[in-house]
Amino acid sequence: MSPILVFSIIAGYFAMLMAISYFTSRKADNATYFTANRQSPWFLVAYGMVGATLSGVTFISVPGEVGNSNWTYLQFVMGNLVGYAVIALVLIPLFYKLRLISIYEYLKDRFGQKSYYAGASFFLISQTIGASFRLFLAALVLQIAFFDAFGIPFWVTVLITIGLIWLYTFRGGIKTIVWTDTLQTTFLLLAVLISIFVIVDHMELEATQVFSVVSESSMSDVFDWDWRSNSNFFKSFLAGIFITIAMNGLDQNVMQKNLTCKNQKDAQKNIFWFSITFFISTVLFLALGVLLYKYAMDQGIAIPERSDDLYPLLALNEFGILAGIVFLLGIIAAAFSSADSALTALTTSFCVDILDIEKRKGNQKRTRMLVHIGFTILMFFVIVIFNAVNDSSVVSAVFKVAGFTYGPLLGLFAYGLLTSNPVKDKWVPLVCIISPFISVILDWNSAQWFNGYQFGFEILLVNAGITMIGLFALYRARPINI
Structure with a gap:
């Protein structure tokens, strides 16, 4: 694919995002940036998410x-469905x-100012790392x-x-994100569907044969029942x-x-409609993975050492112009969709939770913009930095890091x-x-200390x-009114 064509795709896509930004940001204020004035249609939010x-x-x-790891990732996604139900039925009503702007304001009401700062700070750390990992992939492509x-x-x-x-x-801010996410979701799903179509066409398969090729492949095995494995069903499902x-509700x-x-x-x-659509979309990506490996093996193409490189390698070099274009649109859409909302959320949390911007004197809009630039x-x-040290599959790295940084948040809210x-x-x-820190030590030594058991996402x-044990130890007796 010629660099000029790539540049044209990027420029055209960015022009559409800027047009949406222009129409959604007119007369925007802090309420627009932080809450979109609470006027977003639910179906638009669900689709964009x-x-x-x-x-x-x-x-x-x-x-x-x-x-x-075959399709064992689907075990994790099955757990996701239950998690989203909890979010919809427990957290959303709360x-x-x-009437929160930042969800960490709950911690101030429940525990106090220090707990509030702790929860917000762990989010800021977690989101900065997670969003950076995701954007790294797009920049690499x-x-x-x-x-x-x-x-x-x-x-x-x-x-x-x-x-x-x-x-x-x-x-x-978030008003623009709700609308740009809709555009980006469309390109993302089109990319995977067209990629599957192109691969099937290259492999000269009939439409009716695709299901058999995927379902009969050993790579489509979903369940892992080995209790010591880090992809064991119960560990993956509960972790999901x-x-x-x-990572979503908190x-x-x-x-x-x-x-x-x-x-x-x-x-x-x-939440309910989004979770169903998300599950179906994940199945499509797993099916795409089986087809990518089968095509590479059938054509005698060497499998890259890093599994993250397989899809880009084939899409940009083997499947023709159409596949290359939709792949680029898909990865750009995916990266921008996660990174733009992360940048907005980081700005919102820092302004509301750390700076308490609504009580600050002076130009609040200027303060918000400086925070946005800082993040x-x-x-x-x-x-x-991640590019300099990365040596593992990003999908594992993101959730592994989240296990250590989102754990305190889950413990705080659960307590x-x-x-x-x-x-x-x-x-x-x-x-x-x-x-x-204790979790990291347990994770590093689990195989030695627990008869070969290895922690997965359940860390x-x-x-x-x-x-939660630490919070129980910090119990403070209520004063007795006489």
């Missing part, structure tokens, strides 16, 4: 990971009742497809990519539930979109919702810091459990 949740990680890593041809270094590619995202989000609750990035719906009922409908720069440096006990607020941040539950 598919693209944001799938992200570049799903788009590239999930098809590639099929060669390493957040709408409290753009580097291969376009910037390498001109000898442009990777850090410049990252700077350009994240700069484009900043341009169309800095004014309209609680990682969904932590994540300002995702919940900020839900809180733009007109009312609680609309937000709940959004843009921070994500740039995290991506560059707050399941008990009525007050705590010694000033010591809560220390508990939230110690819990991940999140261990982390949250340690946090």
Whole structure:
């Protein structure tokens, strides 16, 4: 694919995003940026969230990971469905009742100011890392497809990519994101469907044969019952539930979109319909993975050492212009959809939770824009650092990191919702810091200490459990009124 064609695709796509930004950011204020004035149609939010949740990680890593762990990732996604039900039935009513802008404001009401800062800080750390990992994938593909041809270094590619995202989000915020996510989800799903069609055409398969090829492949095995395996069904299913609750229900990035719906009922409908669409979309990506590996083996193409490289390699070099174009549109859509909402959520959380912007004197809009710029720069440096040290499948890395950084958040909210006990607020941040360290030690030594048992995504539950034990230890007796 010629660099000029790649540039034209990127420029055309970005022009559409800028047009949406222009129309959605007119007369925008802080309420528009943070909550979209709570006027978003629920079906628009649900559809757009598919693209944001799938992200570049799903788009590239999930098809590639099929060669390493078959369809066992689907066990995790089954747990996701249960997690989304909990979000819709438990968390959505709570957040709408409290009329929150940032969901971490709940922690201030429940525990105190120190707990509030601790929860918000862990989100800021978690989201910065997760969003940077996802955007790294997109920048890597753009580097291969376009910037390498001109000898442009990777850090410049990252700077350009994240700069484009900043341009169309800095004014309209979450209102712009709700609409751009709709466009990006459309391109993302079209990309996977057209990719499957192109592969089937290259393999000269009849439409009726595709299901048989996928279902009969050994790579389509879903369930792993080995209790020591990190992809064991029960571990993956439970982790899917609680990682969904932590990374979506307790994540300002995702919940900020839900809180733009007109009312609680609309937000709940959004979650249920989104979760069904997300499950179907994941099945499509796993099917694509089986077809990619089969095509490579049939054609004698060497499988890349890194599974993340398989889809880009075949789409850009083997399947022709159409496949290359839709792949680029898909990865750009996936990356922008997750990174733009993350940047907006990080800005919102820092402004509301850390700066308490509504009580600040002076130009609040200017303060918000400076924070937006600050997080843009921070994500740039995290991506560059990750590029220097990355040596594993990104899909595993993202959720592994989340197990350590979202654990304290899950523990805080679980303790707050399941008990009525007050705590010694000033010591809560220390508990939230110690819990991940203990979890890391357990994870590193699990095989040696627990007869070969290896932690998978369920390390999140261990982390949250340690946090809750620490909170119980901080119990503060209520004063007795005489």
